[in-house]
Amino acid sequence: MNTRQLRHLLAVIETGSVSAAADRVHLSQPALSRSLRALEDELRAPLFDRLDRRLVPTPFAQAYLARARRIVFEEAEGARELSLMHSGRAGSLALGMGSALARGLLGRLLVELMAGAPGLRLRTLIETTDRLLDALRNETLDFFVGDVRAADTDSDLQVEPLYTCRFGWFARQGHPLEGRRALTIADVLRHSLIAPGFIGPEDERRFLRRYGLTGSMLDRFTLQCADGGTVSQVMLATDAVMPAIELTMLEELRAGSVIALDVQPVLDAELVLGIVQRAGRTLAPAAARAFDFVRQYLVGLEAEAASAGGAAR
Template structure:
């Protein structure tokens, strides 16, 4: 069976409708229906149940569609890479980063790429891992780099660990708690905690420290995917900032932010990693970027 027909099978599986799938593959509905019927006849299997309001894959269809999807996916990757090879360039790419990588190692990496390859076009999405995972599955980005602590186990994903980003608690210079040698989490909580979306491991520990029954009860004063915005907020009020040391190293060195020692608080860290779709061949530019990411420690 040729690749074009596999593409038709995947389109019907995704759209759950012959009408919508026909629009996607630029065929008339009768032509698409004939293509699916020919595929079923060639395979000797019924791929779709047509009885309901939506076209649903049969058990045999689920088995075939998973493999057809990989064939179509690999074909697109091959077409892209051949085009890049013909034009003798690395090509463009789109990828995602979590809030902490966006403020720690990403700026230097992007500056280096822009200096070395001024003609490239990059698109970078900065968000939490949940939204980045959705973009990855939609094939809107090639990979993402984020805290993978809560990433679900999925055989369709390939993960590679990077370095741990050590975290800490910080307040502005002149903060009422700034002169204390050690503080408790209850003391900090009264001023309001600012943070990116935290992994369950950290949320659970914070909830325990402030006397809550579970992490579900934990409500931060400000939770935001923009780590730089959180830092600027902490510099101009008495709220307490929880972030990576690397994200505020310059502010601490300049004396604008002060690190606090919190009594009985275990070490805080984010486990960053690269996440890709399993079986996907990265574009040349994506491979180059991945090779320059900080290795695990």
């Protein structure tokens, strides 16, 4: 038995004749009759009585009618679901990114994915890179957007680098250090420092070497906070200074509420943003839509940063 035979059964029941049903399903009358006999043989039950040149459903056909309709409906819905998935408008997708990137990208990406896609189910995770990696390896994430350097030596992961971030020092507009050239680390350390999120051991060592400092870098920070909105609020209300990647302050730079300070030497830390996913894993087609959007966003960051003044190189 197959759904094609069930469609033939439904056509005869709904039209009341073999000729009309044959026209509906685009078969000859003999071919349709053969299909019905094969279905009767498989079900081991007579499905129609011939009365006055009409086919009248038997009690067996009436009993099976609701199930036949449900099977045909479910097949059609299954095909529709796969079609929607192929178009990126259905399925499920779990994605992650760090808080600094999420501030400008995540909402826009979700709006793009949800537009015209009521069957798509999305789940997000905002975390540090090490935790995003754990979630990806544990298959609770399909992909994340973040620092690809953390995964570029893992053969189980596939990385696509897209944007090399510039680092700089940032403060509010009207800060006492605004407009001064060639600031030293001593000038900066006279003010409170903000660390916008997790700082790894290698980044800490690079920072200390760059500025000839000793001891613990983290002990020099008044505030460590991964929430971009909170960091911005504190910066705009205090004389705190923050070393960070430019995209962390991109919106404020564009609005002119935050400035990039000319601190020498410039920060030489590296951060390469891109897409990280499990190698060889098939994702819902909606992931392709997400990847295209992320690529366009990250590629455009360079131009956005330049138009906003960028960070001091």
